[in-house]
Amino acid sequence: MSTVKIKKALLVEVALIRVLSIAFQLVFLKLYTYNTSIYELGTYYFLFTVSYCINAFLLIPLDYFQQSNIYKLKEGNYSLQSFNAINLTVLKLLFLLLTASCLLSIVFFPKYFILIVIIILLSISTYFVTLIRGFINNLELRRQATYCLLLENCAKIAVFFLLNKMAGHSSALMILQSLLFSSLIAFATLYVILRRIPEYNTGAIYKFDIKETFKFSYPMTFNAVINMLQTQGYRLILVPLGLTEVVGIYATVANVGISGTNAYSTVFGQIFVPGLYKTHGKYILTYLRNALLSLIVIMLGGYLFSNLVIRIITKSMLVKYSSLILYGIMTEGGNFLAGALIIYLTIKGKTYFTIRASTLGIVVLMISFGLLYFFKILNVYTIGIPIALSQVCITSYFFIIVYKLTAKSTNHE
Secondary structure, eight states: OOHHHHHHHHHHHHHHHHHHHHHHHHHHHHHHHHHOHHHHHHHHHHHHHHHHHHIIIIHHHHHHHHHHHHHHHHHHHOOOOGGGGHHHHHHHHHHHHHHHHHHHHHHHOOOGGGHHHHHHOOOOOOOOHHHHHHHHHTTTTTTHHHHHHHHHHHHHHHHHHHHHHHSSSHHHHHHHHHHHHHHHHHHHHHHHHHHHHHHSSSSSOOOOOHHHHHHHHHHHHHHHHHHHHHHHHHHHHHTTTTTTHHHHHHHHHHHHHHHHHHHHHHHHHHHHHHHHHTTTTHHHHHHHHHHHHHHHHHHHHHHHHHHHHHHHHHHHGGGGGGGGGGHHHHHHHHHHHHHHHHHHHHHTOOHHHHHHHHHHHHHHHHHHHHHHHHOOOTTTTTTHHHHHHHHHEEEEEHHHHHHHHHHHHHHHH
């Protein structure tokens, strides 16, 4: 069989396995949504966002930093073990955070001890799973990365089903436990694969400068935190205000759109993101064109079939809120496009532009929410307007910057 045919067969296999993985992801969504009360769903989304805050402040920027340096290490005959020092430092910091949080919990909030431990461990495991899967996928071991994702989604279903059967009811804590255990299974599998690839086992160790890492990461930290506040910040505000069920309704329905779009973008990314790194960003405009066309199709499908999708994937009582699915598609669609644009900026060492974009996004978000609150029209149907609007503004700004950079690069050539 020719090399071209082998590559096509591999892409087809990866796409099929990813479709199956999407199916299992939606089964998990159906399982916990159907078995969990709206109040507990609102609580779950609140707690998940608390866990994600750790990733936004520290872990996501370091992930971007390492992914952007994979091919630089490979081309210089350096090993991926060069990243071990960075991740060991991360582990030490997170261990201190975990220890301090546990001590404070024991003294002041003993009934939340288990919850705090799960939240922090989930954040840590999510980081390492995302990091190693990114290594494997960006080194074009797409089959392994895809099968591990399938394993993780299957594990979520199995663990949740088992815990639900044992307890006889579902809760926010149970959903978090399912995510944590499945994440740990995925991490163990991915780590075994990582240890066996040549890029990890061969080559010298490159010592990254702390200042270099910080200079790259702090704009990304700002961007990650602002993105978290844009897309999930409403949970941190509305739940403490007693609007847990409003959060439960909006987050559950919008999450269907987010999950579907994220599932597609992950497939798209697994196939095409390595091309961004390999070409040092030259592939960006083609990537964006195809991604934007995909999002238009997804939006149209979401508009036409929202009632049917919500009825199948969640529960019938939420069908009347099915239009909220479009907010989810727009929110994740913004992340989909912005993610590629940020990759381009990291490759070019222009991460400071992310600070400007994030500032624009949070200003638009705050003004929009302020207007909704002032005119007393902040409700389950309008929560998504500021989120979607800020995503459009950020993505547009990134696109303008990247277009100018690519035009300048073309002129120089």
